[in-house]
Amino acid sequence: MTIVQQVNRRRFLTATGVTAAAALAAGATQVDWGHLMTAAGENPLDPGAGVLVVVTLYGGNDGLNTVVPAGDPAYRNARSELAYQPEEVLDLGEGLGLNPGMKGFKSLWDGGQLAVLRGVGYPKPDHSHFRSMAIWQTASPETAVPTGWLGRWLDATGDDPLRAVSVDPVLPPMLAGERTAAASLPVGGLKLPDGALGKAFEGLGTAQAGEGFWQARAARSVNDLHRAVRTLGPSTTDKGKTQPRKGELAAQLDVVAGLVEAGVPSRVYSVSLGGFDTHADERGTQQRLLTELDGALTPFAQRLAKSDRGKQATVLVYSEFGRRVTANASQGTDHGTAGPVFVLGSKVKGGFHGAEPSLTDLDDGDLKLTTDFRDVYASLVEDVLGTDAGQILPGHSGRMDGLFA
Amino acid sequence: MVVLSERAAVRRLHDRLGFGPRPGDLDRGFAETRDRLLGTGPDAGAAATPMPDLGPPPDKPGKNADQAAKQQANKQVQAQAAQAVGWWLDRMAAADVASVERLTWFWHGHFATSEQKVRSPRLMLAQNRTQRDHALGSFTDLAHAMVVDPAMLLWLDGTGNKAGKPNENLAREFMELFTLGVGHYTEDDVREAARALTGWSAKRDTDGAQMVPKRHDDGVKKILGASGDFDAQSFTDLVLGRPESAAFVAGRVWFRLVSATPPPADALARLVAAYGSRRDVRALLRAVTDEPAFRDSATSLVKQPVEWLAGLLRALGVRPAKLDDKTRAQLLAGLRGMGQVPFEPPSVGGWAAGGAWLTTSAGVARLHVAQLVATHADLGAVTKARDKVAAIGDLLGVDAWSDRTRAALAGVAGTVRQLSTVAACAPEYAVSG
Numbered sequence: 115m116t117i118v119q120q121v122n123r124r125r126f127l128t129a130t131g132v133t134a135a136a137a138l139a140a141g142a143t144q145v146d147w148g149h150l151m152t153a154a155g156e157n158p159l160d161p162g163a164g165v166l167v168v169v170t171l172y173g174g175n176d177g178l179n180t181v182v183p184a185g186d187p188a189y190r191n192a193r194s195e196l197a198y199q200p201e202e203v204l205d206l207g208e209g210l211g212l213n214p215g216m217k218g219f220k221s222l223w224d225g226g227q228l229a230v231l232r233g234v235g236y237p238k239p240d241h242s243h244f245r246s247m248a249i250w251q252t253a254s255p256e257t258a259v260p261t262g263w264l265g266r267w268l269d270a271t272g273d274d275p276l277r278a279v280s281v282d283p284v285l286p287p288m289l290a291g292e293r294t295a296a297a298s299l300p301v302g303g304l305k306l307p308d309g310a311l312g313k314a315f316e317g318l319g320t321a322q323a324g325e326g327f328w329q330a331r332a333a334r335s336v337n338d339l340h341r342a343v344r345t346l347g348p349s350t351t352d353k354g355k356t357q358p359r360k361g362e363l364a365a366q367l368d369v370v371a372g373l374v375e376a377g378v379p380s381r382v383y384s385v386s387l388g389g390f391d392t393h394a395d396e397r398g399t400q401q402r403l404l405t406e407l408d409g410a411l412t413p414f415a416q417r418l419a420k421s422d423r424g425k426q427a428t429v430l431v432y433s434e435f436g437r438r439v440t441a442n443a444s445q446g447t448d449h450g451t452a453g454p455v456f457v458l459g460s461k462v463k464g465g466f467h468g469a470e471p472s473l474t475d476l477d478d479g480d481l482k483l484t485t486d487f488r489d490v491y492a493s494l495v496e497d498v499l500g501t502d503a504g505q506i507l508p509g510h511s512g513r514m515d516g517l518f519a
Numbered sequence: 520m521v522v523l524s525e526r527a528a529v530r531r532l533h534d535r536l537g538f539g540p541r542p543g544d545l546d547r548g549f550a551e552t553r554d555r556l557l558g559t560g561p562d563a564g565a566a567a568t569p570m571p572d573l574g575p576p577p578d579k580p581g582k583n584a585d586q587a588a589k590q591q592a593n594k595q596v597q598a599q600a601a602q603a604v605g606w607w608l609d610r611m612a613a614a615d616v617a618s619v620e621r622l623t624w625f626w627h628g629h630f631a632t633s634e635q636k637v638r639s640p641r642l643m644l645a646q647n648r649t650q651r652d653h654a655l656g657s658f659t660d661l662a663h664a665m666v667v668d669p670a671m672l673l674w675l676d677g678t679g680n681k682a683g684k685p686n687e688n689l690a691r692e693f694m695e696l697f698t699l700g701v702g703h704y705t706e707d708d709v710r711e712a713a714r715a716l717t718g719w720s721a722k723r724d725t726d727g728a729q730m731v732p733k734r735h736d737d738g739v740k741k742i743l744g745a746s747g748d749f750d751a752q753s754f755t756d757l758v759l760g761r762p763e764s765a766a767f768v769a770g771r772v773w774f775r776l777v778s779a780t781p782p783p784a785d786a787l788a789r790l791v792a793a794y795g796s797r798r799d800v801r802a803l804l805r806a807v808t809d810e811p812a813f814r815d816s817a818t819s820l821v822k823q824p825v826e827w828l829a830g831l832l833r834a835l836g837v838r839p840a841k842l843d844d845k846t847r848a849q850l851l852a853g854l855r856g857m858g859q860v861p862f863e864p865p866s867v868g869g870w871a872a873g874g875a876w877l878t879t880s881a882g883v884a885r886l887h888v889a890q891l892v893a894t895h896a897d898l899g900a901v902t903k904a905r906d907k908v909a910a911i912g913d914l915l916g917v918d919a920w921s922d923r924t925r926a927a928l929a930g931v932a933g934t935v936r937q938l939s940t941v942a943a944c945a946p947e948y949a950v951s952g
Contacts, residue, residue, distance in 0.1 A: 172866070241706060242695050244868050297879075306883065307890075310931050314941045315886060317927030325921060325946070328819045328873070332946035333923070335877035388865065393676035393688045444679025448687045478706070 159379040164461070164498035165427040167370055167383045168264070169363075169411070170251075170286065173390030174243060176400055177436035177453025177481075180216075181230055185209035188473040193441035196397050206230070208466065215405035218412025219456070226464035227415065228456065229517060233471035233484030235452030239435060243391065243449070247434040251288035253488055253507055263491055263506055264382050265291030270505040278382035279373065281366040286384055296384065297338070306340070316340050363387045364410035371417050374427055381499055390433060394444035407431070411458070419460055428498045431456040432487070438479050452483040455490060461498075463519040489514045521816040525549055527918045527952070528814050532556060534822070534951040535776045535813075536804065537617030539830030540916030542900070553808055556618040557655065557801055564615040568840070570648060571606050573599040573641050576724050599640035604854075604861050605847050607647065609840040611829035622654035622800070623647065624825065624861075625775055630665045630697055631864035632674045639723040642670040643862045658768055658798035659759060662698060666751045669721035669728045675867065678720040682736035685713035690754075692867050698758045700767040704743060711740040712758075715749035759798065765791045769803060777807060778818035779873055786810050819952045821876050824857035828888060831943050834915050835896035842895060849891055856884025877949075889943035893936040901939070907932045911942045920947060 159165075183189045184200040186209060203211025204220040210230075212220050222228040236255040240246045249255050253263035261269070268278055269291040278296035280289050289296035306312055319337030321330060366385035373380060387407055392399045411429065418424030436453025452471055468485035475482065489512040492503035497518050503510075523531060526545050529552050533540040536556045544552070577595035580588040611620045627650060634643050646668050653661035665671055666689070672678045675689035690712035694704045704712075718735025721728045740749050745757055758764060769790040773782050782790065793799070793806030812818050822830070828850075832839065839847055854860050858881055864870055904910030908928045912920055920928065924945045931937040942948060 240701075241691065241709070242701055243866065244695070245701050306886065310934070311937045311940065314927045314930040314937065315944060317930065318924060318941065318945055320923045320927075322921045322923045322946075326816065326819045326950070326952055328821050328950040329921075329946040329952060331874055331877055332821070332949045335879065335882055336944070336946075339879045339882040391866070393686055394679045442679070442686045443681050443684030444676060444686055446676065446679070446686070449691070 159377045159381075159423065161377075161422045161426070163381065163426060164500065165374055165381055165383070165423070166264075166494055166498045167367075167385070167427055167429045168288070169407075169429060169431040170288075170384070170386040171390050171403075171407070171431065171433035172243075172247070172386060172388040173392070173433070174246075174435045174437065174449055175390040175403075175433035175453065176392075176396060176447050177433075177450075178439065178447075179397065179400055179437075180213050180404060181206070181232070181454040182211050182213060183209055183470065183473065184211050186473055189439075192439045192473065193447070195445050196441045196447070206466075208470070210466075210470065213401060213404045215401045216408045218408045219458075222412065222415055222458055223464060227419075227460060227462060228458045228464050229462045230466050231455040231457060231485055231490060231514070231517075232466060232468040233452045233481065234432070234455040234468065234487050234490060235435070235481075235483035235485075236487055237483070239451040239480065239483075241435070241449040241451075243434060246449075248287065250432060250434050250487060251286060253491055253510075260290075261292050262286070262288035262290050263495075264288050264296070264384075265294070266506045267291075267382070267495060267499060267501060268294040268296065270501060277380050278384070279370075279378075279380045280384045281369045286386070289382070289384055296382070363406060364413075367410050367414040371414055371424070374418065374423055375421055377423060393442065393446040393448065396446040415458055425460040428457060428459040428461055428494065430490070430494060431458075436481060439473055439476060439481065440479060451477070451480040452485075453481075455485075455487070457490070457494075457517060461518050463516055467514065467517060485514070486510075486512055488512060490517075493517050520811070522811075523814045523816055524918070527816075530916055530918050531813070531951065532808065533617075533916065534826075534830070535621075535820075536808070537621050538611055538826055538833055539951075541833050542914055542916075545916055545918070553805070556616060557805055558616065560616070562615045562619070564613040565610065565619065568606070568610045568613040570644055571602060573602060573644065576639060576641060579724070596638060596640065600634050600643075600862065601848070601851060603634075603640045603644050603647075604851060605839050606644075607861050608825075608829065608832065608850070609838055611825075612832035612838055613840075617829075617833065619651060619654050620829075621826075622804075623651040625772070626650040626654060626661065627861065628775070628864060628869040629771060630668075630671065631867050631869035632668075632670050632862075633864050633866075634862040637670045637673045637723075639670065639673070640862075641726075642673065642721070642723065645726065646670040647862075653800075655801040655804065656799075658794075658800055659756075661800075662755050662759060663752055665697065666693060666716070666755050667719055667728045667730075669726070672719055672721040672728055673723070677716060678722075680713060680717050680719065681731075681734035682714070682717045685710065685717055685736070687713040689713075690716050693755075694758060696867060696869075698755075698764050698767065699761060700763060700770075703761065703763040703767075708742050711742045712749075712754055714738070714740050715742065715754040716751050719751065765794050765798070768798070769794055772800075772803060772807060774872070775820075776804075777810070777812055778820070780818070782810070782812065786812065816952065819950055821873050821950055823870060823872070823876060824854055824859040824881070824885070825861060827885070827943075827949060828854065828892075831889070831892050831915075835892060835898070835939065837892055837895045837897075846891065846895070850888065853884055853888035853891060857881045857888065858884075882944075885949070886940070886944055889940045890936075892943065893939040896936070896939055898935045898939055901935045907935065907938060911935075911938050914939075915942055915948055917942070917945070917947050920945070 182198050182203045184198050184203045190197045202214055205211045251262050252259050278289050280296045319333055370383045389403055418427050432455045435451055437447035437450040442448055471481040471484050488507050488510045492507050493514040495501050495503040495506050528549050529545055530540055532552050533544055577592040580592050614620050649664045675692055676686045677689040680686040687709050691709045695701050714736040718731050719728055737748050739746055790806050794803040901907050901910040908925055931941055
């Protein structure tokens with residue numbers, strides 16, 4: 115059902131499209147398909163090059179009910195009806211266990227492929243979804259900046275053809291740089307009409323001198339679309355109807371796995387799962403969402419582990435904040451601070467990283483961070499993407515040591 | 520700055536205060552058009568498309584109900600939700616003066632509430648009615664209604680907010696996204712404001728919100744430097760009275776109706792003055808259209824999918840209510856493909872803006888929706904015209920085609936439905952220039 119399962123290396127290499135130079139001459143600020151395909155021909159993904167897959171959980175996932183300190187009386191006292199009992203969780207040791215919905219994660223843990231980073235956050239936490247998500251995506255806690263952390267990585271890698279792809283309906287800010295932004299790829303099919311109608315529609319993609327900013331962008335989006343269809347179109351016949359509908363995240367990850375295996379020279383992929391903004395009757399809803407996450411990521415990790423290129427992929431899973439330690443009156447929790455981050459893949463050193471935040475030494479009811487998220491980003495930029503993190507995270511020198519084996 | 524021609528400025532008035540021009544609309548002047556759009560006259564088109572009665576919510580399956588019963592109930596709710604969306608699209612297409620629907624749409628994005636969590640199309644429609652009643656009225660009245668709106672209470676967990684154990688969600692978003700903007704309150708203000716909002720509840724199977732006095736915290740709260748026994752309404756007055764609130768609301772209106780670039784300080788001061796102590800939305804909108812930036816060709820906006828579709832339906836005389844169920848479902852699926860379904864904003868922050876709507880995936884969906892609409896369009900005027908490319912431009916209210924688009928359209932000029940499809944996808948129509 116996905117458009118990429120049948121995309122092979124040859125198709126990428128034989129795709130012609132417009133050259134990168136022409137795309138840039140057309141005023142491209144967002145990377146387009148012609149550029150990507152040209153890059154695939156000139157400099158395909160090195161089987162040894164690291165690939166980063168970022169999974170954003172929108173809504174502020176409750177970290178304490180994800181990596182659960184079920185053995186800690188302070189936890190159970192703080193959220194009586196919301197708490198999991200020690201026998202309910204999937205034991206990881208050190209008094210912690212995974213949410214019962216995360217059985218696949220547990221198997222990855224047992225296989226040494228899952229790193230659980232504890233107490234990850236940033237100083238002076240902001241409890242607003244939007245501000246906090248912006249902080250995580252821009253990696254700039256003190257001041258608002260217009261570029262995302264991976265957008266700055268795109269800027270910093272300059273003319274390097276290795277790029278980023280968002281498999282999301284809307285481009286997330288983390289992938290927007292000052293000069294470049296990631297391409298966006300639809301999960302569904304890419305079928306366009308042929309004949310005169312198709313030709314006329316394609317004609318709308320021509321740049322027009324003196325055109326206003328958004329009109330020019332709209333024209334270029336039509337052009338990008340046709341390049342994508344030329345390259346991927348033959349494999350976009352709609353097979354979705356004969357297959358059971360997968361979850362949105364699973365479908366996104368299918369696209370990513372296909373692209374990685376095909377050797378597309380992208381180094382960064384972004385996917386997401388929303389709905390974590392639960393405040394009432396949270397336990398069932400969150401467990402359902404974590405089950406969806408588990409059901410999407412586990413087969414993805416298992417699939418990647420089977421190919422050389424796939425083994426180069428590292429997955430980051432984060433949310434904008436965790437929740438208050440104490441439950442509210444509606445069997446939910448309010449916006450909090452630090453939470454666990456997952457990093458998984460064949461290269462990862464499994465196990466716990468960073469100290470578990472105390473449940474009794476709190477900051478106005480909130481967990482105190484033990485790991486700055488920028489340390490994690492810096493290590494991913496350097497160890498997975500092979501780029502000096504100094505340009506991506508200016509002024510931040512911290513690193514997450516020992517994250518990779 | 521390149522100043523728009525009178526005709527382009529009139530088209531912009533229709534785009535920004537309505538859902539684009541209908542045939543003939545561009546022949547009127549700017550002042551007359553504005554007075555009409557911001558007027559208070561009766562609207563026969565709106566009156567003829569009354570809000571539907573969705574019927575009672577399905578019986579709630581008990582805890583031990585089987586899967587089939589739960590699915591059946593879900594299906595009923597989904598059908599009601601689709602009916603609500605279909606009706607609103609039809610109303611957008613039918614209203615004679617589109618500004619009321621346009622501003623209702625704006626407030627829906629501002630006080631963004633999603634059916635996906637509310638799970639009551641009836642309450643979503645009730646919220647829609649409230650937003651329409653106050654769409655061009657007083658923001659004071661609108662904010663007072665929204666803070667205790669049943670769908671809003673369900674959406675932001677206001678129903679579980681009770682004395683002793685406040686739920687902060689509604690209080691926080693009310694200040695951050697609805698009235699003040701981030702940075703103008705503290706975490707302590709959020710906690711205390713949550714206490715002021717305690718005691719309200721809403722149920723999916725009843726119509727209004729209820730205040731349960733014993734759940735309300737009637738102690739003294741300290742919010743934004745003021746102390747008192749604040750409740751939902753006095754908290755709202757306190758927040759709206761802050762000097763930052765007027766600038767925040769004016770800025771949000773500017774962002775959606777004029778430009779993603781914030782207004783310059785002097786312009787903002789003029790907008791705030793017009794909004795005034797009565798928080799008069801109509802006066803604010805009038806002031807917005809008086810600003811030089813409103814006629815600046817550079818302040819273009821990408822039309823959101825619903826705005827684009829509603830404009831297309833109006834221009835081409837297509838009424839969703841007159842389509843068969845299957846076609847209406849295809850229209851809804853098309854909106855979903857473009858990334859925007861009314862009553863389903865992605866979060867309380869509302870919908871994206873700008874280039875986010877120009878993705879590869881949205882482009883495919885847009886073309887399919889344009890084809891669907893063209894199939895049902897009244898294109899008689901284009902068929903009869905000698906210059907068909909110019910005629911479809913007139914029908915859509917596009918003031919000028921570029922050479923690029925003119926050439927593309929010429930290739931399908933012999934088949935008016937294809938011509939309409941391509942014209943609707945042209946950058947000149949996808950963007951409000």
